[in-house]
Ligand SMILES: Nc1ncnc2c1ncn2[C@@H]1O[C@H](COP(=O)(O)OP(=O)(O)OP(=O)(O)O)[C@@H](O)[C@H]1O
């Protein structure tokens with residue numbers, strides 16, 4: 001980084017924004033296999049937060065890859081860079097007082113750890129969207145598992161690339177057992193109990 005780049009302090013602090021919003025700002029980092037339900041639950045929960053009058057925004061893997069990260073592929077180095085950039089963007093959202101819900105497979109523990117360390121204590125909540133690869137493959141809403149099985153897609157998480165389960169996630173959503181609505185309720189209770197919303 002150039003030594004000529006000097007940080008300029010913001011005129012409105014994160015604390016002031018939180019006070020005005022009347023809720024904490026933080027990252028809910030949904031991680032899990034493709035078709036585990038990250039986007040479905042994140043969007044359903046964002047809707048609930050919005051209707052409660054909370055500031056919430058979803059950053060979704062596919063959407064970010066259409067724009068900001070459209071220069072990145074799916075090899076390990078690209079996935080790392082993908083997550084790093086998303087982490088930095090998420091941090092800006094936290095700074096702006098919002099609840100940011102991220103829906104990325106983010107298969108590597110190390111990469112998720114990088115984001116955790118990017119923000120302050122209590123600003124990164126890892127939500128493990130748990131669902132067996134068998135069920136994900138049965139759901140296959142985008143037909144990606146089928147393509148991965150036919151070797152039409154390389155480096156597909158759960159099939160031809162690893163998924164490293166979170167060791168100490170702040171929250172686990174079992175989407176095999178619970179419906180999207182149940183998951184939204186569980187998240188609402190969890191965050192209310194924590195005093196975050
Ligand atoms: N309990 C549940 N929770 C979430 N999704 C469910 C559940 N039961 C069934 N589904 C279905 O499973 C699919 C999950 O797809 P979704 O796109 O949300 O997964 P994803 O984790 O975002 O995958 P990707 O990483 O490919 O974007 C949807 O078709 C959804 O309707």
Ligand SMILES: [Mg+2]
Nearest residue numbers: 038039061103
């Ligand atoms: Mg998704």
